[in-house]
Amino acid sequence: MAWTSFNKGDVFLLDLGKLIVQWNGPLSNRMERLKLAKDIRDRERGGRTQIAIVEGDNETASPQLMRLMYQLLGERREIKLPIPDELVDCNQRTAVKLYHVSDADGNLMVHEVAARPLTQNLLNSNDCYILDQGGIKIFVWKGKLASKEERQLAITRALGFIRAKGYPLSTNVETQNEGAESAIFKQLFQKWMVKYQTVGLGKTHTVGKIGLYRNLRLRERLPSLPEPSPVDVSPHGIPATFALLKHRCVTLNALGLNQT
Numbered sequence: 123m124a125w126t127s128f129n130k131g132d133v134f135l136l137d138l139g140k141l142i143v144q145w146n147g148p149l150s151n152r153m154e155r156l157k158l159a160k161d162i163r164d165r166e167r168g169g170r171t172q173i174a175i176v177e178g179d180n181e182t183a184s185p186q187l188m189r190l191m192y193q194l195l196g197e198r199r200e201i202k203l204p205i206p207d208e209l210v211d212c213n214q215r216t217a218v219k220l221y222h223v224s225d226a227d228g229n230l231m232v233h234e235v236a237a238r239p240l241t242q243n244l245l246n247s248n249d250c251y252i253l254d255q256g257g258i259k260i261f262v263w264k265g266k267l268a269s270k271e272e273r274q275l276a277i278t279r280a281l282g283f284i285r286a287k288g289y290p291l292s293t294n295v296e297t298q299n300e301g302a303e304s305a306i307f308k309q310l311f312q313k314w315m316v317k318y319q320t321v322g323l324g325k326t327h328t329v330g331k332i333g334l335y336r337n338l339r340l341r342e343r344l345p346s347l348p349e350p351s352p353v354d355v356s357p358h359g360i361p362a363t364f365a366l367l368k369h370r371c372v373t374l375n376a377l378g379l380n381q382t
Contacts, residue, residue: 125195127292130178131204134292136191141172143187148179149204154296161277161297217256218310220244223279232283239312247300250276252283253310259294260284261307266300 128134133150136143142163146155155175163171176184176191178201192198218238224231235251236244245251250268253261260283262276277295284293298307308314 125198125201127290129202129204129292132292132294136194140170141174143174143176143191145176145191146178147201147204148177150178157297219254221252221254221283222249223252223283232286238310240310241312242314245300250279252280253307254283254287255310257287257289257293259296260289261296261298261310263298263303263307264300 128145128147130147131149132147133154134145134147136145144155160173163169163173174184174187176187181188218240220235220237220240222233222235224233232252240253245263245265247265247267249265250272251263251265253263255261260280262280264273264276277297280295284291284295296304296307298304303314
């Protein structure tokens with residue numbers, strides 16, 4: 123690796139074994155800064171590696187680390203700006219391939235599974251895969267049922283894959299865990315379905331049906347009252363219809379239901 127590989131839009135790691143120096147480009151993604159070195163430390167080094175961070179927009183705050191980087195990478199010139207996505211070669215962006223990588227007898231074995239268009243069913247939960255986006259970016263997909271050793275070695279194998287393909291050591295590597303894939307990763311597949319995902323609007327309940335149910339329950343609680351004749355008159359000379367309505371109001375209040 124050399125300073126010429128750096129740009130302001132990515133995160134770069136200088137792996138020294140027991141120490142990983144992470145240089146954050148001023149324009150890099152914040153989530154990428156938090157995940158990259160930590161993922162290598164926790165998943166592949168068992169938490170035994172120390173991480174030292176250099177912020178690209180505040181390098182003076184890390185003078186010792188900068189001296190170490192100058193010693194290892196040599197003299198530095200102006201760091202270049204990131205290449206906008208729209209300027210990336212279209213052929214590279216569409217040259218997406220999926221690989222299954224294994225380490226048989228200490229030898230890195232790379233097997234091409236499929237080329238674009240890719241389908242989700244190509245990914246097996248028992249394995250780990252490398253998705254090569256034409257050398258622009260490398261995705262490492264880890265199946266949830268893959269062995270602990272397989273998952274821990276996934277990034278190491280990705281770096282070996284980069285060297286085998288002759289890609290720059292500054293090639294961006296991003297980890298994808300099954301069930302927590304990023305939107306960018308999913309877009310590289312022809313169709314991506316999420317477990318228990320609802321298709322369409324689903325089943326709905328209308329206010330009218332709920333209101334009808336409550337009204338039926340209210341009728342069940344009211345006592346049966348005789349329907350009066352329009353000409354009936356109560357003993358007090360009050361029309362029976364009015365007396366019946368008054369009786370209903372008293373009944374509703376007794377049941378704890380207010381009706382206006």
